[in-house]
Amino acid sequence: MKQQDIQFDNTGKLRHFLTIEDLPRQTLIDILDTAENFSTVGTQQAKKVPLLRGKTIVNLFFEGSTRTRTTFELAAKRLSADVLNININTSSTSKGESLLDMLRNLEAMHTDMFVVRHGESGAAHFIAEHVAPHISVINAGDGSHAHPTQGMLDMFTIRRHKQEFQNLRVAIVGDIMHSRVARSQIHALNRLGVPEVRVVGPHTLIPRTASSLGVHVYHNLREGIKDVDVVIMLRLQKERMQGAMLPSEAEYFSQYGLTEEKLSLAKPDAIVMHPGPINRGVEIESEVADGPQSVILEQVTNGLAVRMAIMSMVLGRKQESPLEVRE
Amino acid sequence: MKIAITDGHVVDPRNQINERKDLFVHDDKIIAVGKAPSGFKADLIIDATNKIVSPGFVDLCARLREPGQEHKGTILSETRAAAASGITSLCIPPDTTPVIDTPAVIELIHQRNEEAGFCRVYTMGALTMGLAGEHLTEMAHLKDAGCVGVSNVMNCINNPQVLRRSMEYAASVDMTVFLHAQDSGLANNGCAHEGAVSTRLGLAGIPEAAETQAVANFLMLVEQTGARIHFCRLTTSRAIQMISRAKYDGFDLTADVAAHQLHLTEMDIGYFNSQCHVQPPLRTQRDRDALRQAVVDSQIEAICSDHQPHDIDAKLAPFPATEPGISALETLLPLSLRLVNDGLLDMPGLIDRLSTTPAEILGLNAGHLSVDAKADITIFDPDKHWVLKPQNMLSEGRNTPFTNWELQGSVYKTICNGQVVYSNEH
Numbered sequence: 001m002k003q004q005d006i007q008f009d010n011t012g013k014l015r016h017f018l019t020i021e022d023l024p025r026q027t028l029i030d031i032l033d034t035a036e037n038f039s040t041v042g043t044q045q046a047k048k049v050p051l052l053r054g055k056t057i058v059n060l061f062f063e064g065s066t067r068t069r070t071t072f073e074l075a076a077k078r079l080s081a082d083v084l085n086i087n088i089n090t091s092s093t094s095k096g097e098s099l100l101d102m103l104r105n106l107e108a109m110h111t112d113m114f115v116v117r118h119g120e121s122g123a124a125h126f127i128a129e130h131v132a133p134h135i136s137v138i139n140a141g142d143g144s145h146a147h148p149t150q151g152m153l154d155m156f157t158i159r160r161h162k163q164e165f166q167n168l169r170v171a172i173v174g175d176i177m178h179s180r181v182a183r184s185q186i187h188a189l190n191r192l193g194v195p196e197v198r199v200v201g202p203h204t205l206i207p208r209t210a211s212s213l214g215v216h217v218y219h220n221l222r223e224g225i226k227d228v229d230v231v232i233m234l235r236l237q238k239e240r241m242q243g244a245m246l247p248s249e250a251e252y253f254s255q256y257g258l259t260e261e262k263l264s265l266a267k268p269d270a271i272v273m274h275p276g277p278i279n280r281g282v283e284i285e286s287e288v289a290d291g292p293q294s295v296i297l298e299q300v301t302n303g304l305a306v307r308m309a310i311m312s313m314v315l316g317r318k319q320e321s322p323l324e325v326r327e
Numbered sequence: 328m329k330i331a332i333t334d335g336h337v338v339d340p341r342n343q344i345n346e347r348k349d350l351f352v353h354d355d356k357i358i359a360v361g362k363a364p365s366g367f368k369a370d371l372i373i374d375a376t377n378k379i380v381s382p383g384f385v386d387l388c389a390r391l392r393e394p395g396q397e398h399k400g401t402i403l404s405e406t407r408a409a410a411a412s413g414i415t416s417l418c419i420p421p422d423t424t425p426v427i428d429t430p431a432v433i434e435l436i437h438q439r440n441e442e443a444g445f446c447r448v449y450t451m452g453a454l455t456m457g458l459a460g461e462h463l464t465e466m467a468h469l470k471d472a473g474c475v476g477v478s479n480v481m482n483c484i485n486n487p488q489v490l491r492r493s494m495e496y497a498a499s500v501d502m503t504v505f506l507h508a509q510d511s512g513l514a515n516n517g518c519a520h521e522g523a524v525s526t527r528l529g530l531a532g533i534p535e536a537a538e539t540q541a542v543a544n545f546l547m548l549v550e551q552t553g554a555r556i557h558f559c560r561l562t563t564s565r566a567i568q569m570i571s572r573a574k575y576d577g578f579d580l581t582a583d584v585a586a587h588q589l590h591l592t593e594m595d596i597g598y599f600n601s602q603c604h605v606q607p608p609l610r611t612q613r614d615r616d617a618l619r620q621a622v623v624d625s626q627i628e629a630i631c632s633d634h635q636p637h638d639i640d641a642k643l644a645p646f647p648a649t650e651p652g653i654s655a656l657e658t659l660l661p662l663s664l665r666l667v668n669d670g671l672l673d674m675p676g677l678i679d680r681l682s683t684t685p686a687e688i689l690g691l692n693a694g695h696l697s698v699d700a701k702a703d704i705t706i707f708d709p710d711k712h713w714v715l716k717p718q719n720m721l722s723e724g725r726n727t728p729f730t731n732w733e734l735q736g737s738v739y740k741t742i743c744n745g746q747v748v749y750s751n752e753h
Contacts, residue, residue, distance in 0.1 A: 006598070019598075021527070100643060120645035121529040122599035130643075143647070144529030180529055207532070212523040 006128055016128045016137045017310050019146040020187040028155065028191055034309035035156050035302070041078055042304060051312050052081035056111045059085045060127075061140070062118040067276060068140055068150075071300070072115050075307035081315075084111070100130055107132045113315055114138070121145035121180075136314045144178045150275055151184030153306040155192060157299050158230055161271050165192040171218075171225045171266075173200040173256060174234030174283055177207050181275045182234060190214045200224030201256060204245045221256050225266045232273045233258055233283050249282050258284045263293065271295045328370050328745060329353050331363065335375025335706060339382060340679040341695035350380055352702040355745040360696060371747070375706050378739055381678045382694050383415025383446075383703035385685040387583050388559065389634035389656060391448070392723075394435060395424025400636040400723040402436065405656070406445035408721035410749040412656045413705035413738040414632075415446050416686065416693050420505075421453040422480045428453040428464045430472035437473065445748050446741075447703070449475045449689060451505060454493045460484035463493050466500045475689045476557070478505035481606060485511070487544075494554035503688070504556045506545050508566060509607050513537035518647045520562075520608040524593040530647060533608050535563045542566045546573050549580065557688055558582040560633060562607045564617030571626045581688050582626070584618050585633035586662040587653055587728070591615070595728060601642045601649040602728035605633075622680060623671050629685040632659040636724020654724030657715075661734035664709060668735060674709070702745040711737040 007023065009015040014027060041049055057076045059069055069085065076083045088102075106114070113136045116124050121143030128137040141147040155165075162168055170189055176182045176199045189197045190213075199210055200218040210217050218224030225231050236252060246252050263272065272284075272294045280286050289296060330352040337348040337360065344360065351359040351367055358364055389409065392400035409417055419436065421427035427436075433450050440448040452469035454477045456462040466477055477497050484490040497504045514537040519525040521532025542558065546569070549556055561567060561582050570582055587605065592612045596603045603609060621627040635652025642649050663681055666672040672680075682705075686694030693703055715732050717725035741749035 118645060120647050122647070123645035125599050126601075126643075126645045142529075142645070144531075146529070178529075183527070183529055207526040208521065208534075209523050209526045212526060 014314055017148055017314055018124045018128055018137065018139045020148045020151050020184050020191065025191050028188060031152055031309050031313065032156050032159055034313060035305040038308040039305040048078050048080055050080045052079040052315055055081040055315055057081045057083050057113045057115060058106055058111050059083065059115045061087045065117055068117065071303045072140060072307055075304050075311060079308055079312055103127060103131060107135060111135065115140050117141045119143055138310060138314065141180055143180065145180050146184045147180040148184045149307050149310060150181050151188045153299060153303040154185055154273060155188045156302045156306050157273060157295055161295065162229060165194045168194045168230060169196045169228040170194055170230040170232065171198040171200055171228045172232045172234065173221060173224065175205040175236055175240060176201055176210060177205045178237065179234050185232060186213050186215055198224050221262055222265055225262065228266045228270055230271055230273065231258065231266055235275060235277065236279055236283050253282055257282065258288050260287050263288055273299060276300065329367065330371045330373060331369035332373045332375050332380055332706065335378050335380035337380045337696065338674050338678045339696040340675045340683045342697055345675050350696065352745055355702055357696055357698055357700050357702050359698060373706065373740055378706050378708050379674065380704060380706050382682045382696050383705045383741065383743060384413045384681045385689065385691065385694055386414045386417040386659065387629055387631040387685050387688065388420055389417040389632055391419055392636060393439065399638050402439040403443040404723045405636060406440060406443050406448065408656045410445040410741045410743065411721050411738060413660050413707055413741050414656065415703035415705065415741060415743040416449065416691060417446060418449045418451055418475060418689060420451050420478060420480050422458060426453050426457050427451065428456050430468055433472040433474065446743050451475065452477045454479040454504065455484060455489065458482040460486060460489055463496050466497055466502055470500055470502055476503040476505050481507050481509065483511035491548055491552060494548055494552040498552055498554040504554050505559050506556055507559045508538050508541035508545060510537045510541045513540060518604060519596060520593045520610045522593055522611055524596050528599065535565055538563045538566045538607065539569060542569050549578060556580050560585050560607055561627065562588055562610045562614060564614045567617055567621045567626055581628045583629040583631050584622060584627045586630050586659050587655060589615065589619050589622065589666065590662055591728060599646040600728065601646050602726055604646060604649050604651045605653060606651040619666065619671060622666065628680065629688060630663050630680045632656050636722050637726045642726050653728065654720065654722045654726045656722055657720055658727065658729050660707060660738060661736040664736035702742055704742040705738060706740040707736060707738045709736050713737055
């Protein structure tokens, strides 16, 4: 049973964007190429294109986020869509029933797209399985599962700097276990043909079966970033310090924090990425975060173009097939 | 009432019967196997040609949801589904609301079941009050009220001293302790096997060690306390090895497996199929194969349904937020029968795991077709094919991962205490 088919409509076009896993390589390339076209919109005098005029997009955030929500909102507005922001305290929707009730209500307002962030893995799939046929769902992060728009904007950033994926070494450093960003990056890097994807972190933050994702596992940062073209640092959540995951921030920084000295082990033209917001002095020192190899702010800018591309591809498909069969 | 069951293939492991025979019932008892007693005149003749006639199935664990969660199922609805599944005796674990830790709850359950009248219902008593893992229950009183064993179900007893004392005390009142081997600390609120699938989907994983560590811990205490124990719902190959070794070393213990564990693996979760959210979790294919082999080798002596009916909403949420469990009564026979169809087990072996041995584990005089035994009989067609559709299920819970599976094996008649409690003429 190929449940990933849920991401495509019956004409084979992308209907939902829930995970990068199992998406064809060409779909990823199409997203990157479309984003390339959108990347100049923000620099024009009039920062808008009328592609999604008349469409209503709902940002459904069950978990706090300022940056991701803002870029989704801005991306939607630049595509001329109407945007509704809804922040929901998860405790009031701990039962599936009320979550579905809320979706029904929003559907009744003739909305076209839900951008969903939720603390539980699988939430975006669950919502996509239960929305009305005319609604598309974009996953803006579900639990530890996936954050596919972040994954794609990272690919966009890498392609801008490295042109090709086929001969790269990429290291992802930090809390792989709980990172939806890492999972989406790994799927994207593998699908785009990066021959060597590494994950680096202590045993407590790397799943025991991580290699099944198609990565090489390192527990030593110096070895893990040696000769890589791209270093992706992950944000370390403060709550990881409270259990038995890690002893202290200071020790984490001493072992896995990215410093200029450690970065010198990577290729001289290696780029440094981070999905943000960064913890200076925990996973990365300021000299590196603000240094010449850092592309962290560029990632934010690219996030807009990539999210515009995905939204327009998902919602724009209907104009080409007006007689869509309702399921 | 006199019933003659004619021309069926009788399978009774206890009495080593595995051949075509007639069977005769008078009131609540089996009065003859083979030749009719002289002057026997049947009120009802059941033609069992091409069907298996076996002792009624004994299910070691079925949650009926009453008392406490009647919106998911009731004693009436679930025992009716049990009878339709060939089950004539089942055991309710103590995690009802209120918990089965006083005779009053047991009386209530028996009273309700007498009104229903579809099958025999037994209760498992709580090992500690409220399953809280602190105070021992009045096990002697629970036993007098009818409890067939004691268990703390999935609630871990975190204080080893309480665990030790409760096992010792159970031994002194001669009750079997039914242990669920899953350490809650290592399970850490996980919702899937810690492995390739949980890694891919970002689901909190339950490591194999949550089971093996608990098994090791329990085995050491058995040695200390002399308790008779039964391991419930094993899931890992490694735990089976440990238990086999302990049996070899002379430990007196038994184990069971849920039928779904013999067929599903972590891979069946696919993209967050909440019908595959079960506790303990679905493991790897290697574990699944080891569980099957253990059933064949009798390292695992019993197959149970682990029936957990749910209302629709319980499974309508993101995977980790859904409630675990499968509505499993109606798939117990066909899923178990697959082992026979796959050539792993013969029919007497199957009936042994579904009826004879589970009855022994619970200390019941059931699970056999001896003359003078209670007439608890299941007649089923082992060749009949059918497709599972939730809307056709008799249980109030339609939560099953086996929707649209082509199943083989269908109950024709169930007789409990000499009464025909289920009949399928289709």
